[in-house]
Amino acid sequence: MKVTISDVARLAGVSTATVSHTINNTRYVSAETKEKVYQAIEELGYTPDASARSFRTGRKQTVGFIVPDISNKFFATMIESVENYLSAHGYHLIIANTKEDAGREEKNLRLLTAGLVDGVLVASTMEEFERFDALIPAGFPTVLVDRTFETKRYSSICVSNFQPIYRSVCRLAGKGAKRVGIIGGLPRLSSTKERISAYKEAVADCGLPQEDALIRYGNSMENSAQECLDELLEQNCDAIIVCQGLMASETIFYLQEKGIRLAQDIDLVSFVDYDSNFYQLYSDQMDCIIQPVEELGRAAGEQILKRIEDPDAPVFEKVLTSAYKPYGLKR
Amino acid sequence: MKVTISDVARLAGVSTATVSHTINNTRYVSAETKEKVYQAIEELGYTPDASARSFRTGRKQTVGFIVPDISNKFFATMIESVENYLSAHGYHLIIANTKEDAGREEKNLRLLTAGLVDGVLVASTMEEFERFDALIPAGFPTVLVDRTFETKRYSSICVSNFQPIYRSVCRLAGKGAKRVGIIGGLPRLSSTKERISAYKEAVADCGLPQEDALIRYGNSMENSAQECLDELLEQNCDAIIVCQGLMASETIFYLQEKGIRLAQDIDLVSFVDYDSNFYQLYSDQMDCIIQPVEELGRAAGEQILKRIEDPDAPVFEKVLTSAYKPYGLKR
DNA sequence: GTGAAAGCGCTAACAC
DNA sequence: GTGTTAGCGCTTTCAC
DSSP states (O other): OOOOHHHHHHHHTSOHHHHHHHHHTOSOOOHHHHHHHHHHHHHHTOOOOHHHHHHHHSOOOEEEEEESOTTSHHHHHHHHHHHHHHHHTTOEEEEEEOTTOHHHHHHHHHHHHTTTOSEEEEOOOOSOHHHHHHHSOTTOOEEEESOOOSSOOSEEEEEOOHHHHHHHHHHHHHTTOSOEEEEESOTTSHHHHHHHHHHHHHHHHTTOOOOGGGEEEOOSSTTOHHHHHHHHHHTTOSEEEEOSHHHHHHHHHHHHHHTOOBTTTBEEEEEEOTTOHHHHHHTTTSEEEEOOHHHHHHHHHHHHHHHHHOTTSOOOEEEEOOEEEOSSOOO | OOOOHHHHHHHHTSOHHHHHHHHHTOSOOOHHHHHHHHHHHHHHTOOOOHHHHHHHHSOOOEEEEEESOTTSHHHHHHHHHHHHHHHHTTOEEEEEEOTTOHHHHHHHHHHHHTTTOSEEEEOOOOSOHHHHHHHSOTTOOEEEESOOOSSOOSEEEEEOOHHHHHHHHHHHHHTTOSOEEEEESOTTSHHHHHHHHHHHHHHHHTTOOOOGGGEEEOOSSTTOHHHHHHHHHHTTOSEEEEOSHHHHHHHHHHHHHHTOOBTTTBEEEEEEOTTOHHHHHHTTTSEEEEOOHHHHHHHHHHHHHHHHHOTTSOOOEEEEOOEEEOSSOOO
């Protein structure tokens, strides 16, 4: 039934070594012998068995990606970008979804690092570095994506979080906003922390009210923005910053439902998913912060393959910059 | 460096067989022996090597999913749903993206079926059954998802395409539409074909104009709807049906840009991505067809695991039903 | 320019 | 109730 390398060798009248070397171009084989081997392969319909191969060589040609929320456009686009890079380099991508659950992340990290993949990409939902660190076998190729830890012991590819939020606040203040509220993502995430601290710093610098009631946190998943929004409106905010694309569209939706007009009744700044038409529809009524998702994915793919090749490479950190698209700017 | 099962056996003072059986609960082991084994495992930090295991057993505990477009919300949600089901059953998910390119699909099918995964889920972009069929090794567990072939030799999980479109046309006709245009997906796909034939049949049944110029095809990916829309508007359509979520949001966007108002200037019916706020925003101005993506994913996961367990199970076909949400219906 | 053969880490048939 | 051991399909060292 299953045709193996020895079947090929036998039919071609050569050794298994020769077949292997022919297939892998790993030592000189004469043209005639090659010919015989290929003929036999063709005749038998032989395909080398991937799992025997990876067992033998220790290389799985596979990378794991632990994602907090696949159905979120931001991560879906990132997955696409990572897959693109990896498949172009002969690697496969295993996806694990955590839905922002640290337990699921833990389980998946254990499974993936136990000989399933050559390296992992992780957009971690964990708060504590120690918990994360304990799950990674020593020297296992690992790259953090989008979210990092204070302890910088792993390579990471992130997006600047501080700058765009600081700028948002300043711009809102400059336009006369009196009460700027913010809707953040999960409070434990590095990305959220950075954004909130940018907000705090900017609010202080601009002489705007520094009130905890103006800071609300969603869960970065479906249906978490409405409550935050209600609370901010109760605080009489005249400007709101939203830290995530999914929550942005929910915010726009709820505002519209309540008859509160963008740009006129309230000023909005938000991270948006760049390739969604949603943002295009409103880009003339709100400031948009567009993260370089595709570049993020490409860089992540690049880094993990580098680390797989050389697991002892020094820790590498890359911070990409988001595009800031203000609306209604006079030239 | 790497700790193996024999290290554990040696330290525990038992045979490798006993260690294996202890780990896998595969034959009786006395409580004391178990204890010794677990102790040794703990002490050495042993983790069984997944690739040795799958090489030995032939089971990879992994399913491949060939997807036409990961960043498309429809497929992203489906991936999430599939992953959910699989991981709950101890399986991993390998994702391959084709971007509707048959060549990429071919390459990925070859790679995945060569001992990498136990079964494949495919939302194929191929037109010809023969080309697809030739890529699947005899008896390899395979389930078609969302798209199928005329030759029903593989199990499939699809969504009813005919009914909602037929209904759309009738409803539009009933409301007085004179010229109903349609924007389909890639013409070669079964889903598109079924939808277009439903349109043709309904248009004939309702006495609406049967003109080829009223049928346009996009590519189901970013930025393909505008051209179709322009052509339909030139044809003086007073109603338009859009066969895919991504193209729907583009259509809404372009209509808005042109100052053409939904429900007032033009009647729209569209497949929408159910959990996107986009559709909620317009659900009172257009008919929405919502596909049961999550159920689709779950059923696909279920089927592929069934086939992996029993590759000789009879071909199974499931057709799920979309929800139809008309707007402005008087009770 | 090619072959023989060891062995990767594990499971499972067979033996006691 | 547990141990011995063959062998999964491949790569690669060593030998000629």
